Amino acid sequence: MRVIVFSDSHGDVRPMEKALSVIGQFDAVIHLGDIERDVRWLEKNYSQYPIYAVLGNNDFYGGRPAELTAELGGARLYLCHGHTRGVRRDHEGLIAAARARGCTAALFGHTHVPVDVREEGLLIFNPGSCAQPRGGRPTFGVLEIENGDCQSVIVDWIL
Ligand SMILES: [Mn+2]
Structure with a gap:
């Protein structure tokens, strides 16, 4: 199955709309926080797909979990925004949290x-920001997961 992964859209849905319109077939969408009201836009416009979203440090609307584990394509994924796991410093907190939950991938x-x-x-995977990239092009992620094996790619040529 193909999973599209976004993060840090910060209120700008246009990059997600463009990505989802040109990426072809997909099976689920993940958003890793700083999603603001964009999660409602995703759920309204892509209601036929499972959507997994976690809250970021700029999400004050609540109503979503701060972290999640998702079973997709036989893989167990740990999803969080990352600010509570020290991701600006290193990946150790992320790895420990993913391990404790029996996950083979940590997305942030x-x-x-x-x-x-x-x-x-x-697998340690950050799709970057689709709306406010730091030092590069806007990006998002694609995961191809089959029988628990998770192949990953960062896409930087669409947005
Ligand atoms: Mn953030």
Whole structure:
């Protein structure tokens, strides 16, 4: 299955709309926080898809979890914005939280800088910001997950 991963849209839905209109077939959407009201836009316009969203440090509307585990394509993913896990410093807090939940991937945002690496047997993935990139182009992520195997890519040529 194909999962589209956004973060830090900060109230600008246009990049997500563009990405979802040109990416082709997909099966679920993840948003990793600093989503503001954009989660309602996603849920309204893409209601046929499962949407997983967590709150960021700029999300004051509430009503969403601060972190989630999601089972997709046989993989168990840990989702958080990252500000409570020290992601500006290193990935240790993220890795510990993912491990404690039996996850093989940790997805986060917050830094507005994409990360797509394997550390200590885990996929560590930040799609970057689709609306306010820091030091580069706007980005989002695509995961292809089959039988628990998660392949990942950062897309920087659409938005
Ligand atoms: Mn943030």
